[in-house]
Amino acid sequence: MSPVAQPENEPASSASETTVIDLRSDTVTVPTPAMRKAMFEAEVGDDVYGEDPTINRLERRAAEIFGREAAIFVPTGTMGNQIAIKLHTNHGEEIICEQRAHIFEWEMAMMAAFSGCTARTIEAPDGVLTWQQIERGLSPKLYYRQQTGLISLENTHNMRGGAVSPKSVMDEVCDEAHERGIPVHLDGARIFNAAAALSMTVAELTAKSDSIMFCLSKGLGAPVGSLLVGSADFILRARSVRKALGGGMRQAGILAAAGLMALEEGPAYIKQDHANARFLAEELARTPGIRLNPDSVQTNILIFELERISAAELTKQLHSRNIKANGVGLKQFRLVTHRDVTREQCETAVRIIQELV
Ligand SMILES: *Cc1c(COP(=O)(O)O)cnc(C)c1O
Numbered sequence: 025m026s027p028v029a030q031p032e033n034e035p036a037s038s039a040s041e042t043t044v045i046d047l048r049s050d051t052v053t054v055p056t057p058a059m060r061k062a063m064f065e066a067e068v069g070d071d072v073y074g075e076d077p078t079i080n081r082l083e084r085r086a087a088e089i090f091g092r093e094a095a096i097f098v099p100t101g102t103m104g105n106q107i108a109i110k111l112h113t114n115h116g117e118e119i120i121c122e123q124r125a126h127i128f129e130w131e132m133a134m135m136a137a138f139s140g141c142t143a144r145t146i147e148a149p150d151g152v153l154t155w156q157q158i159e160r161g162l163s164p165k166l167y168y169r170q171q172t173g174l175i176s177l178e179n180t181h182n183m184r185g186g187a188v189s190p191k192s193v194m195d196e197v198c199d200e201a202h203e204r205g206i207p208v209h210l211d212g213a214r215i216f217n218a219a220a221a222l223s224m225t226v227a228e229l230t231a232k233s234d235s236i237m238f239c240l241s242k243g244l245g246a247p248v249g250s251l252l253v254g255s256a257d258f259i260l261r262a263r264s265v266r267k268a269l270g271g272g273m274r275q276a277g278i279l280a281a282a283g284l285m286a287l288e289e290g291p292a293y294i295k296q297d298h299a300n301a302r303f304l305a306e307e308l309a310r311t312p313g314i315r316l317n318p319d320s321v322q323t324n325i326l327i328f329e330l331e332r333i334s335a336a337e338l339t340k341q342l343h344s345r346n347i348k349a350n351g352v353g354l355k356q357f358r359l360v361t362h363r364d365v366t367r368e369q370c371e372t373a374v375r376i377i378q379e380l381v
Pocket of ligand 1: 099100101102103105126127178180181182211213214239241242250
């Protein structure tokens with residue numbers, strides 16, 4: 025077994041464990057009382073027949089917010105990304121993505137297993153994949169070379185400390201890719217965090233990508249769900265792929281009701297999450313035993329190097345002090361702020377981490 029814990033996959037703390045400070049991921053938030061009320065009251069129907077009014081409302085609203093024709097609700101971000109990959113590529117093609125991209129590191133090699141593609145990864149240590157870097161990974165247009173089928177961007181970049189790609193960088197990638205007939209997918213699991221950091225709308229920021237996946241279940245605070253956004257034709261075809269993957273849900277309006285609240289009200293909380301991450305970054309950057317450039321922390325994720333203690337040891341020690349957090353490498357550690365962690369809890373976490381490292 026790898027000594028590195030898996031940040032997104034451990035069971036979250038239950039709401040009753042109020043003394044636990046959970047900094048593993050923004051996926052650990054539990055639905056607010058208002059969300060539970062909305063779920064309780066949700067109007068539902070069979071979504072495979074297109075008859076769930078709450079799902080339909082959520083999909084229309086997501087499309088509207090992103091300025092696109094259509095959207096489809098999917099249970100997870102992974103499913104949204106993999107549907108997009110399936111639709112954009114042919115078997116035997118390559119997908120260009122950053123070396124630590126979620127689609128490459130955390131999606132069970134489904135680009136190969138389901139879509140028959142290999143990844144051509146490009147290292148961008150700052151998490152911002154530029155056209156200049158991508159260009160070097162493009163396949164030449166020769167009949168005896170496998171072709172680049174898709175470029176996939178990630179914004180914010182999870183494993184690169186929540187790094188934000190500016191609009192100008194994403195637009196250039198899209199323009200150059202489109203000129204060569206290559207589609208661009210955006211893994212925007214945390215695109216609302218990127219938009220908040222850049223003080224722009226998600227529609228503006230994502231205007232040129234062919235498809236966008238974003239998560240309701242991360243910084244926006246919903247218990248479940250993601251959306252894939254794109255053209256009407258693309259989303260119609262996505263419905264078939266979702267069904268093939270076993271993602272055709274029935275009275276899922278119960279989930280969409282919480283999702284709608286997250287979509288409408290979640291973005292307002294993100295600035296606070298970013299301020300808390302910034303606070304953690306500044307405190308930890310001056311802590312002996314930790315290597316971190318606080319200016320690299322732009323959103324709600326911090327990744328830093330431990331100089332003395334291993335990540336596994338720190339996880340264990342923190343756990344005994346009622347703090348949950350995980351490594352993302354042998355000596356690399358990650359903290360994530362979210363709606364269910366307060367500034368006061370961040371202060372406590374800093375104090376305890378400083379004692380341990
Ligand atoms: C969380 C995440 C996803 C999707 O994860 P699920 O757990 O499948 O919802 C996709 N991309 C990135 C960058 C993520 O952080």
